[in-house]
Structure formats: structure tokens, C-alpha cells
Amino acid sequence: MHRTHTCGELSIADLGKSVTLSGWVQKSRDLGGMTFVDVRDRYGITQLTFNAEDDAQLRSQATSLGREFVIKVQGTVIERSSKNLKIPTGEIEIKVSSLEILNAAKLPPFLIEDETDGGDDIRMKYRYLDLRRNPVRENLILRHKVGQEIRKYMDAQNFLEVETPVLIKSTPEGARDFVVPSRMNPGEFYALPQSPQTFKQLLMVSGFDRYFQIVKCFRDEDLRADRQPEFTQVDCEMAFVEQEDILNMFEGLAKHIFKTIKDIDLGTVPRMTYADAMRLYGSDKPDTRFDMQFVELNELTKGKGFPVFDAAELVVGINVSGCAHYTRKQLDALTDYIKRPQIGATGMVYARYNEDSTIKSSVDKFYSPEDLTAIAQAFDAKPGDLLLLLSGNTDKVRKQLNELRLEVANQLGLRDKNKFSPLWVIDFPLLEWDEDGERFHAMHHPFTSPKPEDIALLDSKPGEVRANAYDLVINGTEIGGGSIRIHDRDLQSLMFKHLGFTPEQAEAQFGFLMEAFTYGAPPHGGLAFGFDRLVSILAGLDTIRDVIAFPKNNSGRDVMIDAPSTIDQVQLDELSLDVRLRTK
Amino acid sequence: MHRTHTCGELSIADLGKSVTLSGWVQKSRDLGGMTFVDVRDRYGITQLTFNAEDDAQLRSQATSLGREFVIKVQGTVIERSSKNLKIPTGEIEIKVSSLEILNAAKLPPFLIEDETDGGDDIRMKYRYLDLRRNPVRENLILRHKVGQEIRKYMDAQNFLEVETPVLIKSTPEGARDFVVPSRMNPGEFYALPQSPQTFKQLLMVSGFDRYFQIVKCFRDEDLRADRQPEFTQVDCEMAFVEQEDILNMFEGLAKHIFKTIKDIDLGTVPRMTYADAMRLYGSDKPDTRFDMQFVELNELTKGKGFPVFDAAELVVGINVSGCAHYTRKQLDALTDYIKRPQIGATGMVYARYNEDSTIKSSVDKFYSPEDLTAIAQAFDAKPGDLLLLLSGNTDKVRKQLNELRLEVANQLGLRDKNKFSPLWVIDFPLLEWDEDGERFHAMHHPFTSPKPEDIALLDSKPGEVRANAYDLVINGTEIGGGSIRIHDRDLQSLMFKHLGFTPEQAEAQFGFLMEAFTYGAPPHGGLAFGFDRLVSILAGLDTIRDVIAFPKNNSGRDVMIDAPSTIDQVQLDELSLDVRLRTK
Structure with missing residues (x-):
């Protein structure tokens, strides 16, 4: 037997027990005639002790252990003299009576610790070592739990998990398909599904009425920082429902997940039309953890001789509460931020509502104190507030102000990863x-x-x-979306x-x-959650890559196994294919 | 609202309730001034009544409904005069006050009933209609339940479900891979996994210790009757275990499934070595629902002048209990069966152990009554038994006798689909x-x-x-297999x-x-269950196709969506591929 207990479960209640543990050597240290070895597994860390006085040969064997060696020990649970109350096993240690090296280990290319010294590339290549680190493992444990809770909820609601095919038909609509040449049907190709959309609708036609599936989907798109060629959806569909039924059902799912996983009551999810979301936040996925809604100012700004505002389709701003103290340098930095090519604003107007109730703006030349007071009132501004205004083409300026709002919120620490603010965006x-x-x-x-x-x-x-289309947004990220379908x-x-x-x-x-x-x-509709995204939000992470066991890099490569790779001519012949590299 | 209740839940306890139901018209009939319509959904069938006396227009509308129309009705639950106690809703009917046609329907190309008149091809093309039939839907509901129970058990045993990649690397070992050309890495290909084998082993190296996944796998092989290019595995791996730990863990899973799904106590699963399975059943997946073990007879048959037996590497037979009454015609039919090219036996020797204790064989010329009695004793035969003997090359004759044993058992009704006989084949x-x-x-x-x-x-x-490799066999079908791995x-x-x-x-x-x-x-090992196969056995079905929502035909085609299909030149160019059909 390789173990009687895991490395995370022994406590003071187990004193005197004879136990067998297996795991990896986290670290070891010598102190006087003693050697202390921390042995680690998925469940925790337990301290082993070897005493030269008791058994010099055993202790000598222990000193030869390197980091990440796989060992099996037998021994007795004893009380520690110097306790570590930060870990569950910190009150005990194992007085070892026998030690077996199950497998030696080379020194890993980076530290297997919560904070590692390994860069992204080396950790991708040795992903199996990176997965040994607590934070990475915890992400995947969380993913497992979220999946279990989703299935529990859906099953309790009478949804059936039905597997739809992976080898389907290529269609030009939507993103680019990955295709799979068919050997048995020469010259023809399957496609990998971007989603099981048509199949789940057919299941509704079949009377399955409540379908779900946690399923891999595929898109052959140029990869941005946080996109993966294969990703996982929680795909759902219901028949004999209206939009209201679907929103309630999946609001229930979101609440269930947050309650069971994070012990958070998500509360009733507010709803906002797409039109309002664009008008108030300049985005169809507003981050509502903080307020700072847009205020449109054309009526108040026009005809005062400021040509930029007069020519603008939209003049719109935000009130950055309590930030009138922002320095010129800070304001210039914000202006530079939104002038970056990917945002593309041409300039920013500010107005400081000083504590003495005067208002000082960058356009004082055109606007009287009364004009500025009227503008401040439109924002419900108070002394100490800072107003930031942009102008231009409606669609563009909304997007720009959205970026500015998020950047300011970042600077002010308003985007707390432990706070969760959900929103249905509808219509x-x-x-x-x-x-x-x-x-x-x-x-x-x-x-x-x-x-x-x-x-x-x-x-x-x-x-x-x-x-009748809707998205579920949490903290400014779309985690799900769907619609009532045509039937x-x-x-x-x-x-x-x-x-x-x-x-x-x-x-x-x-x-x-x-x-x-x-x-x-039948009438039907549904939605799909981005499972990777959902888990990453629950984990407080910025990227989905960290919640995927074996992710691909930005070129779509798995650098650990070195895929994709060339295949041999026999395979190509069987598939009736030739490779012909095109010059770009 | 589309419905207050499903079509399967109203009973005598609901009398007088105002209800709304939606579903499909199963059938309708007119009787006197009444029209009766059976409305169906996933949950059952409820009878609707329309009375010309109450509302002639409504009744007229009801008579216009065709089979499979999608309707919504409102009405009152009343007691039926002529009850149907075979169905849960059979004591009540709905006196309809309003009827809405949600969608009309063309007449389906085959009957949507338990016994249908549609052939395989038409039911594959209209799979979404075939899925409306109770037996087909029940198979998928069963599949959902089995999946849920597997996940419950595995979660309770501390297994983590980890998703491994679908886009991996092609390797020449094993079956033929499906490949996926990479646009971003021109001339290179991903492969679809035949199993997550290497990834699950890497997870063990990562310390994940107990992994599972219900996952699609892919093999580009020529399709036999019961093979699909994509199939589903319950893939499992454990670290710090020996074979015994794995057998116990997954015997536990099998027991849990049979108990929760079929309320059957599977009992302790017997174990048999591969060598014994081949010797006693001529198969590494013996059907142990019935006995009829092989008996080797070389010692008793040799040197008696029968050249066929004398020349044979192996003389081996089975005792077909109580079948001495088999006619010459029946025996000839069995001989013909095993002489078919796919089995390839050259002949069969029989011996009837008559009720009067005489033994009559087809080789009486060579064997004396004493010889035959000794042979009968080797089988523990009793009067009334029939002995069937084959001879030849050991490997071949065992396979042939295995086929004969199964055929005889089929004829005798010994392969009861409601009986489940599990077996571990090891070593x-x-x-x-x-x-x-x-x-x-x-x-x-x-x-x-x-x-x-x-x-x-x-x-x-x-x-x-x-x-250290093992298979779990149930009723002569391998439903899982695995091994201790090299580490x-x-x-x-x-x-x-x-x-x-x-x-x-x-x-x-x-x-x-x-x-x-x-x-x-770490030391590790695991196994994988064939999920499709497992569900088909639980459902008492002979083919996995019936437990797959959208299966492919024997040419690997989905005839419903018409995949695979050609793709356009732009896609080929992007993938750096040309199609070139080879002459065979």
C-alpha cells in the first residue's frame, strides 16, 4: 500500500498512529542531528523527521533527497515542538521509520512554489510541473467544483445532458471553422463545432425540452491574449419558454454557483436594455461594480463658442467622485491613455469642482461659471468631484469614454475582484x-x-x-449570452x-x-455560458489560460507536446491531400 | 406562459384545476360530438377533450389538428369516464377552453410511436423525429442519468474532472488519427485524441492523483456495424496505487451505477486471468451469464485412430446441458454456423448423452462406449446432455468454440438482457x-x-x-480496460x-x-470505460448507435446534416492544402 493517509489530513487527533505517506519532497533542511523533510501531495504538506541518534543510516538517506523526489515513508505521528499553525498539519510531524524513493527527480527548471521564478514560456513547456503549484492546481479544482455544481443544478431542474457531435459540417457563417479531412469520403471535410447551436435546436424539435451540455467548442481565429482555439461552453436550451423563463432559470444557475462555490448571495440580477447600456456605459458589457454612469451634455455645451463641442455629435462625460485633487500630470496621463491608437480619442476636457465650490475647467475660456455649474448639476456633482468630458461621433466617443471610465476605476481600485456585480443586458x-x-x-x-x-x-x-437576445454580464465581462430562436x-x-x-x-x-x-x-430559446470565463471570474483571474489544464499559446501551439506538427505522406495520401505552402 | 404543467404529471389529485399544457399532437379521434386529442411531451401524454355542445368552433378547430402539430391548450382537469390505468395521467382528461396552434406540422415520414414503420435510413435522415419516439428518448435519458451517477461517485471519491485538449499531436502508434490542419502553422496538423492517455499520465506527474473525465475520443477506422468515429470514454487515472486499488475503486463505480440506475446489486466481481479466460471460454471477454466452460480433451481423444483429433493441437468441447434431444438438422445448422468464413471451423463432433445413459456420437467409429463415457465424465455430463467438440490449432479452435458457445446460448435463451454478469479479466x-x-x-x-x-x-x-492490465467485462462485452503504467x-x-x-x-x-x-x-495506473457501450448494456441494446443522439452511419456520414462535405477553395488556401484524389 502506498499510503494510509494523504499529506493534508493528519492532525493532533492522530498522535501515536502508524501511518504511511507518499508524495513529493517540497524541501528539506538539516538541524543538529536531525533532518526535516516536507512531503507534499494534492492535499497538503506534512513534516517528516529523521534523527541520526535513532537511525543514522535512515537519516543519511533522507539527506540525499532532492526537491521533487517521489517518496514513500512509514512512521509515527508525533507532536511538533515548534508548531506551524498556518497549515492544517502544522501541529504534528512524522517520526519516520522507513523511507523508500519511488522515483528520483531532476531539479525542476523553476521553483514549485506559490510564487515561482519561472517565466511564461518555460512554464508552458513544463506545464505538468507548473500544475504542481498550489495556485494553478486550485484553479483546476475550482473548475471541477463549478462543473459539478452546474450539473447538479441542471439535473435538479430536469435538464438532460445530451452529447452532440464533434464531427459536423462546415458553414461559412460565423467565425472560421477548424476542419477535419474525411478519409472515407475523399475530398470532403468535417468541421469542428463553434457551438452545438443547430443540434440543440433539433433536440428542441425532438421534444427534449430542457437540454444542456458542458462541451468543447472550436474557433480558428487569430488568437488574442485571452482566446483559445478550443474552449468550453455550458450550452443550454429550453422549449415552451419565453425570454422571462430563460432569464429566471439561468439567473438561478448563476446564484446557485456563487452561493455554493463562493458563499455569496448574488441577489436579483438587474436588467438593462442594450440601448441603455450603450448610453450609460458605452458598452454592452458594463462593469457595474461601480457607478460613474455617462451623462450626455450636448444641450448644456452647445452654442457657447467651443467649436469642438459644437461640432460633436455627442458630448458626454463621467463624474469621478472625490478626485478634484487630481494633478495636471495625472490628468495628462489620462489624456495620453485615451489618445493611444487602440482607443483613438483626440482630447479630453476636465472640470474640477473644488472644495470651495468654484469650478475650474480646461474650457473656462468658453464656459461661464454658471455654465459650468449647470454642467456639474447634470452630474449631481459635489465639491471635490472631477468631471471628465469627451466629444465626437456617438459610437466612437462612447467606446472611448468606456475605456476612460474603466481606466479611472482601475486607478481608484474600484474593480475589486472579490466583489461581483451581475447584470442582464437585454433587447x-x-x-x-x-x-x-x-x-x-x-x-x-x-x-x-x-x-x-x-x-x-x-x-x-x-x-x-x-x-429577444440577452447577455449575462458580471464585472464587465460577458459570461453568457443567448436568445429566443426562430422556430x-x-x-x-x-x-x-x-x-x-x-x-x-x-x-x-x-x-x-x-x-x-x-x-x-416548439417555441424555444437558450443560452451558453463561457465556462472558462466563468471559472476565471470566480477565481479572480484576468485570463482564461490559467483555468485550462493544457492551454495553447498565442500561435495556437501546445509547446509541451509540440503540436501541431507535420504528418507523413502516407497520412496525406490516405486523406487525398497535398500540402502546398502559399506565399503570402 | 406556455405551460403550467407537463403532459406527464396531472392526476386525479388535480381535479378541477385550471391548467395550461403544451406539446405535440400524438393522435386524435372523433366520437359522437366529442373530439379526443392526445397531447405528448417528454414527460408523458394527456388526453384533451373538445365537446361540440360546449363550443362548436373550438371543437372544429380541434378536428383540424394533424399528427405532430405543436399546440398549447388551457382547460380544466376532469375525471375520465373511461380510464386508462396503464399511464400515469390515465384517470384524468382536460376539458379544453382554448386552443392555440404554436406550429403546424407536415405528416412525418414515419410513425412517431414505440414501434415505428420507418427503416434505418429514413430514421437516420430524420433523426430529430426518431428522437421523439419513447424508446429512443429513454435511451438518452438513461445516458444522462448514468453520466450524473458516474460524476457523483467520482466526486465523492475525490476524483477531479479535468478537461484535456482535443487538438493534440498525431502519433503513428495505435489506430489511425483524425487530423486537423493548422492555419496558423501552415503545413502542420493537430490530431484528435484517440484517448487522453498521455495527458492523464502527465496529470499524475502533476500530482493530481485522482483524475477522471467523460470525454469524446476519435478513431479514423473503417467502421464496423457497431463502431463510431467519435465515441465517449469515462477516462480515469490514479496515482500512488497498485492494481488492487484500481480494481476495487472501479468495481465500486460499477456497483454504484447498477445500484442507482437499475437497482441491481452487482455483488463482488469475480476475477479471472487472461490465460484462464482463453482456456475456459476461448475469449478475453467471456459471457459468464451462463456456464458452459470449455473442457480440453487431448488426453482422452488421442491415439484412438481418429486422425483429425490426433493431428489437432487442441481438442476442446462444451457441454450443452439438457440438449441431447437436438435433431440432426439442428446439429447440422450449428455445423454450418461455425463453418461460415468469418468463423472458419472445418467441422464439429457431437456426442449425445442419452437419457438411457448410452452415448451416441458422430465419431463412434473411433471411440468405444468406455472412451465416450470418459469424455462425458470430463464434462461432468449427465444423461440428456449434448457434447460439442472442435479441434485444430489452439488459438483458432478456441475462437471457433467461443462462437459456437455463444450461438448455442443464444438459441437456448441463456443471454438474458436483464441479467448482468461482470468479470475482471486480469494479467x-x-x-x-x-x-x-x-x-x-x-x-x-x-x-x-x-x-x-x-x-x-x-x-x-x-x-x-x-x-498489470485488466478489463472489466459484463455479459461478454468489454466495458472498460486499463493498466498500471510505466513511470x-x-x-x-x-x-x-x-x-x-x-x-x-x-x-x-x-x-x-x-x-x-x-x-x-509517481506510480500510477487507471482505466477507461466505454461510455456508449456501458449505457447500451444498461439499456439492453445490441448497438451503441441507439444511445448516441446523432450517430454517423457506416460510411462515417451524418446523413441528417449531410457531413462531411466539400469546403471552398478559400478555406483550402488558408490551410495551405490541395485536394488531390488518388486512384486506388
């Missing part, structure tokens, strides 16, 4: 205009239903049609037409779904 | 000789550890080396050498794993 537009493609794209996906009262606008004002063949055809499909294209790609709608499709 | 050989490749292959996989006491035989008698770099290198790898090949393909072993790898 998303059905379509969004694609400047490049010069056509409308589905904002959510082509299966999203327009609001019945807006269907009449589809021909005249397609950009104004709202959908009528004619409406689905009409949608494809508006998205620029010919009838033939629609039929070739989604004919099976449209045909399914003619055999009795 | 598998490490290697098996591949006649075609003229080299040894790993019987399980290259990471399986030889038994320590057999390592010395690796050079001299590699075919005799046994592994030492040198032993792993030696294994690759014996499998015909050059050191360079071993390093290129599995260098990451062998390097991981040098950083402190």
Missing part, C-alpha cells in the same frame, strides 16, 4: 452593419428571433430591429435573405434545420 | 505478435507496465511477459525499443512524457 439589436462586407450580420447568430413587434421593421429599418421556416428563410444568403445557399447549409421546423417545432 | 499479455508487421505490438498500449516479476523475460520471451524513463525507453521504435522516433513522439518521468513521476 440586443438583431442585426449589425458590417462596413467591410457592406451587409448586415446577425449580431448573435442567424437563428435569433426578432422581437415580434419589430418584425415589420425588417425591410424598412433592419438596423433598428431588436431581438418557423418562413421567418428563418427571411432572416437568411436579410443576411445575404441566396435561397440555394440557405438550403445547402441549413436546409436540415429549416425542414425540421416544418415537422412541428 | 493480460504485455505484447502481442503482429503477423503482418512482423513485430510485437502493445496489447493495451505502449505505456502499460510489465509485471515486475516478468521484466526479465522481455528479451528472451517477450510474448510471455504479463502486464520510469528507462523502462519506457525499453518498451519503445521492444515495440520497434528507434530512440529518435520515441523521442520525437513521446519525448515530453519520458522527460516528465524524470521530474518525479
Whole structure:
């Protein structure tokens, strides 16, 4: 037997017990005639003692142990003379009577400790060593727990987990597919699913009524810092429901997760329309951990001779409460921040509402004290507050002010990772205009239903049609989104037409779904949570990579196993493929 | 609101309630001035009544409903005059006050009933309609439940579910990989995993100690009747364990599943060595629902002048209890069965142990009554029994007799789908000789550890080396298998050498794993259950296809969505690929 106990469970209650432990050598130190070895496993650390007086040979063996050696020891639980109350096993130690080296270990390329000296690249290459570190392991334990709790909740709500296929059909809509050449069907390819969307809708047509799945999905997109080619969704769908039923069901799931995992009562999740979110936060995923809502000022700023504001489609600002003391240098730094190319603002106007109730702004030349007071009142500003104003094209300036708001909040420490502020954003537009493609794209996906009262606008004002589509946002991050779907063949055809499909294209790609709608499709809708993202938020992490056991790097490579890699000619021949590198 | 209740929950206790139901029209019939409509959902069927006297227009609307129309009704729960006690809702019906057609339906191409008139092909094409049928839906509900119970058990045993990557590296060992061309790494390919084997071993090196995952795996093999290109494994691994720990842990899982799902006490699972299984059943996955063990007869049959038996490496038979009455025609049919090319026997010898204690055989010319009595005694035969004997090359004749044993059992109804007989088969050989490749292959996989006491035989008698490898067999079907793994770099290198790898090949393909072993790898082992197979056995089905929501056909096609399919030139260009069809 390799162990009677783990390295995390022995306590003062076990004094005198004969035990066997196995694990990794965390560290060892010699003190007088004694050697102390910390042995570690997934569950904790236990101190072993070897005494030269009792057994010189055993103690000598102990001194030969290197870091990360795998050992098995037998011994007796005794009380420690110098206790470490920071760890559960800190009151006891094991007086070792026998020691076996199960496997020696080379010195790891970085420290296996909570704070390591290893850089990103080396830790990716030796991911299996990085996974030994407590914080990394804890992330994956959290992931396991969240998955278990999701399944418990869904099962209790009568949802069935149904596995949908991974080898499906490539469609040009949406992101780029990964494809899989078929050997048995030469010249043809499967695609890996970007989501199980059409399959879950077919399950609704089949009467499955409450479906979910925690499932891998795939997108062959250029990778940004926090994107992975394979990611995991909590994919859900319900039949015979309206939007309200879905929001309530998955608000319940979010509450269940936060309660069971973090012991936090999430409370009722507020709702906000997409239009309001854009107007008040300049974002469809506002961070509502702090207030600082946008105030639109065109009425108060126009006609006073300041040409920048007069020419602007929108003048809009935020009140940075209690920050009138910001120095010129601090304000310049903020201006520089929003002038960076990726944000692209041209300038920022500020107004300090001083403690003496005077207002000092960067546009005093154009605005009288009364004008400025009126502006301050629009913000409900108090003495000591700082007002920051941007102007320009509505869409652009909202995005810029969103960035400014978040940066200011970062500086003020308002984005506390231990605080969780959820929000439903509802009534998303059905379509969004694609400047490049010069056509409308589905904002959510082509299966999203327009609001019945807006269907009449589809021909005249397609950009104004709202959908029964919704996102669950927590702390400014979208963790889930979904919609009520179309379940009528004619409406689905009409949608494809508006998205620029010919009838033939629609039929070739989604004919099976449209045909399914003619055999009795119930009203249905659903949503999908980004599982990696959800876990990373619960863990207080900025990146999903830290909650994935074996992530890929920004080039889509697994540097540990060295994938992707070339395959041999026999394989290519079997797949009826040739590799031909194109010059870019 | 679409419904206040499902179609499966109203009973006599709900009399008088106003309810709303939604579902599919199962059937309708007119009787006098009444129309009766059965409305169906996932949960059951409820009878609706429409009375012309109360509301002629509503009743007229009801008569217009076709099969599979999706409807919503409001009404009152009343007691039925003619009750149907076979279904839970059979004592009540709904007196309908309003009816809404949520979606009309074309007549389905086959009957949506337990017994359908649709053939395999049409049901595959309209799988979403086939999934409406009770038996098909029940299979997927069972699958969901089994998955939930597995996760409950594993979680309670401290296993962590860790997701391993789907986009990994192609290796030539094992079955053929599906590959995925990488756009970002032109000319290179990922592979889809045949199993997460190396990743779960790395997790053991990482100290995760108890891992599991219910996970899709992929094999690009020519499809036989009951193989799918994508299938699901319950993949498990443990560290600091010996074979005994693993057998006990997963025997516990099997018991938990059978108890919670079928309310069956599986009992202690017997164990049998591979050598004994081959000797007594001619198979490494014997069906032990019935006895009929092989008896080897060379000692008793040789030297009596029957040249076929004298020349045979093995003479072996079974006792078919109580079947001495088999007619010549029945015996001929059995002979024909085992002479079929896929079995390939050359002939069968029989001996009837008549009720009058005489023995009549097809080889009376060579064997005296005393000889035959001795043979009968070797079988512990009683009057009324039938002995069937085969002879030839040991390996071949065992396989043939296995087929005969199973066929006879089928005829006798001994393979009861409601009886479950589990068996651990242990001590598998490490290697098996591949006649075609003229080299040894790993019987399980290259990471399986030889038994320590057999390592010395690796050079001299590699075919005799046994592994700490085991299969869990139920009713003659392997539902799981695994092994203790190698955790030492040198032993792993030696294994690759014996499998015909050059050191360079071993390093290129599995260098990451062998390097991981040098950083402190614990002893570990595990197993994987075939989830599809497990569920199909619990469901009493012969094929895994029936427990998969959207299976592929024997050409690897999804005929419902028509995948695989061609992709356009832009996609090929992005992937640096050309399609070139080879002539076969």
C-alpha cells in the first residue's frame, strides 16, 4: 500500500498512529542531528523527521533527497515542538521509520512554489510541473467544483445532458471553422463545432425540452491574449419558454454557483436594455461594480463658442467622485491613455469642482461659471468631484469614454475582484452593419428571433430591429449570452435573405434545420455560458489560460507536446491531400 | 406562459384545476360530438377533450389538428369516464377552453410511436423525429442519468474532472488519427485524441492523483456495424496505487451505477486471468451469464485412430446441458454456423448423452462406449446432455468454440438482457505478435507496465511477459480496460525499443512524457470505460448507435446534416492544402 493517509489530513487527533505517506519532497533542511523533510501531495504538506541518534543510516538517506523526489515513508505521528499553525498539519510531524524513493527527480527548471521564478514560456513547456503549484492546481479544482455544481443544478431542474457531435459540417457563417479531412469520403471535410447551436435546436424539435451540455467548442481565429482555439461552453436550451423563463432559470444557475462555490448571495440580477447600456456605459458589457454612469451634455455645451463641442455629435462625460485633487500630470496621463491608437480619442476636457465650490475647467475660456455649474448639476456633482468630458461621433466617443471610465476605476481600485456585480443586458439589436462586407450580420447568430413587434421593421429599418437576445454580464465581462430562436421556416428563410444568403445557399447549409421546423417545432430559446470565463471570474483571474489544464499559446501551439506538427505522406495520401505552402 | 404543467404529471389529485399544457399532437379521434386529442411531451401524454355542445368552433378547430402539430391548450382537469390505468395521467382528461396552434406540422415520414414503420435510413435522415419516439428518448435519458451517477461517485471519491485538449499531436502508434490542419502553422496538423492517455499520465506527474473525465475520443477506422468515429470514454487515472486499488475503486463505480440506475446489486466481481479466460471460454471477454466452460480433451481423444483429433493441437468441447434431444438438422445448422468464413471451423463432433445413459456420437467409429463415457465424465455430463467438440490449432479452435458457445446460448435463451454478469479479466499479455508487421505490438498500449516479476523475460520471451492490465467485462462485452503504467524513463525507453521504435522516433513522439518521468513521476495506473457501450448494456441494446443522439452511419456520414462535405477553395488556401484524389 502506498499510503494510509494523504499529506493534508493528519492532525493532533492522530498522535501515536502508524501511518504511511507518499508524495513529493517540497524541501528539506538539516538541524543538529536531525533532518526535516516536507512531503507534499494534492492535499497538503506534512513534516517528516529523521534523527541520526535513532537511525543514522535512515537519516543519511533522507539527506540525499532532492526537491521533487517521489517518496514513500512509514512512521509515527508525533507532536511538533515548534508548531506551524498556518497549515492544517502544522501541529504534528512524522517520526519516520522507513523511507523508500519511488522515483528520483531532476531539479525542476523553476521553483514549485506559490510564487515561482519561472517565466511564461518555460512554464508552458513544463506545464505538468507548473500544475504542481498550489495556485494553478486550485484553479483546476475550482473548475471541477463549478462543473459539478452546474450539473447538479441542471439535473435538479430536469435538464438532460445530451452529447452532440464533434464531427459536423462546415458553414461559412460565423467565425472560421477548424476542419477535419474525411478519409472515407475523399475530398470532403468535417468541421469542428463553434457551438452545438443547430443540434440543440433539433433536440428542441425532438421534444427534449430542457437540454444542456458542458462541451468543447472550436474557433480558428487569430488568437488574442485571452482566446483559445478550443474552449468550453455550458450550452443550454429550453422549449415552451419565453425570454422571462430563460432569464429566471439561468439567473438561478448563476446564484446557485456563487452561493455554493463562493458563499455569496448574488441577489436579483438587474436588467438593462442594450440601448441603455450603450448610453450609460458605452458598452454592452458594463462593469457595474461601480457607478460613474455617462451623462450626455450636448444641450448644456452647445452654442457657447467651443467649436469642438459644437461640432460633436455627442458630448458626454463621467463624474469621478472625490478626485478634484487630481494633478495636471495625472490628468495628462489620462489624456495620453485615451489618445493611444487602440482607443483613438483626440482630447479630453476636465472640470474640477473644488472644495470651495468654484469650478475650474480646461474650457473656462468658453464656459461661464454658471455654465459650468449647470454642467456639474447634470452630474449631481459635489465639491471635490472631477468631471471628465469627451466629444465626437456617438459610437466612437462612447467606446472611448468606456475605456476612460474603466481606466479611472482601475486607478481608484474600484474593480475589486472579490466583489461581483451581475447584470442582464437585454433587447440586443438583431442585426449589425458590417462596413467591410457592406451587409448586415446577425449580431448573435442567424437563428435569433426578432422581437415580434419589430418584425415589420425588417425591410424598412433592419438596423433598428431588436431581438429577444440577452447577455449575462458580471464585472464587465460577458459570461453568457443567448436568445429566443426562430422556430418557423418562413421567418428563418427571411432572416437568411436579410443576411445575404441566396435561397440555394440557405438550403445547402441549413436546409436540415429549416425542414425540421416544418415537422412541428416548439417555441424555444437558450443560452451558453463561457465556462472558462466563468471559472476565471470566480477565481479572480484576468485570463482564461490559467483555468485550462493544457492551454495553447498565442500561435495556437501546445509547446509541451509540440503540436501541431507535420504528418507523413502516407497520412496525406490516405486523406487525398497535398500540402502546398502559399506565399503570402 | 406556455405551460403550467407537463403532459406527464396531472392526476386525479388535480381535479378541477385550471391548467395550461403544451406539446405535440400524438393522435386524435372523433366520437359522437366529442373530439379526443392526445397531447405528448417528454414527460408523458394527456388526453384533451373538445365537446361540440360546449363550443362548436373550438371543437372544429380541434378536428383540424394533424399528427405532430405543436399546440398549447388551457382547460380544466376532469375525471375520465373511461380510464386508462396503464399511464400515469390515465384517470384524468382536460376539458379544453382554448386552443392555440404554436406550429403546424407536415405528416412525418414515419410513425412517431414505440414501434415505428420507418427503416434505418429514413430514421437516420430524420433523426430529430426518431428522437421523439419513447424508446429512443429513454435511451438518452438513461445516458444522462448514468453520466450524473458516474460524476457523483467520482466526486465523492475525490476524483477531479479535468478537461484535456482535443487538438493534440498525431502519433503513428495505435489506430489511425483524425487530423486537423493548422492555419496558423501552415503545413502542420493537430490530431484528435484517440484517448487522453498521455495527458492523464502527465496529470499524475502533476500530482493530481485522482483524475477522471467523460470525454469524446476519435478513431479514423473503417467502421464496423457497431463502431463510431467519435465515441465517449469515462477516462480515469490514479496515482500512488497498485492494481488492487484500481480494481476495487472501479468495481465500486460499477456497483454504484447498477445500484442507482437499475437497482441491481452487482455483488463482488469475480476475477479471472487472461490465460484462464482463453482456456475456459476461448475469449478475453467471456459471457459468464451462463456456464458452459470449455473442457480440453487431448488426453482422452488421442491415439484412438481418429486422425483429425490426433493431428489437432487442441481438442476442446462444451457441454450443452439438457440438449441431447437436438435433431440432426439442428446439429447440422450449428455445423454450418461455425463453418461460415468469418468463423472458419472445418467441422464439429457431437456426442449425445442419452437419457438411457448410452452415448451416441458422430465419431463412434473411433471411440468405444468406455472412451465416450470418459469424455462425458470430463464434462461432468449427465444423461440428456449434448457434447460439442472442435479441434485444430489452439488459438483458432478456441475462437471457433467461443462462437459456437455463444450461438448455442443464444438459441437456448441463456443471454438474458436483464441479467448482468461482470468479470475482471486480469494479467493480460504485455505484447502481442503482429503477423503482418512482423513485430510485437502493445496489447493495451505502449505505456502499460510489465509485471515486475516478468521484466526479465522481455528479451528472451517477450510474448510471455504479463502486464498489470485488466478489463472489466459484463455479459461478454468489454466495458472498460486499463493498466498500471510505466513511470520510469528507462523502462519506457525499453518498451519503445521492444515495440520497434528507434530512440529518435520515441523521442520525437513521446519525448515530453519520458522527460516528465524524470521530474518525479509517481506510480500510477487507471482505466477507461466505454461510455456508449456501458449505457447500451444498461439499456439492453445490441448497438451503441441507439444511445448516441446523432450517430454517423457506416460510411462515417451524418446523413441528417449531410457531413462531411466539400469546403471552398478559400478555406483550402488558408490551410495551405490541395485536394488531390488518388486512384486506388
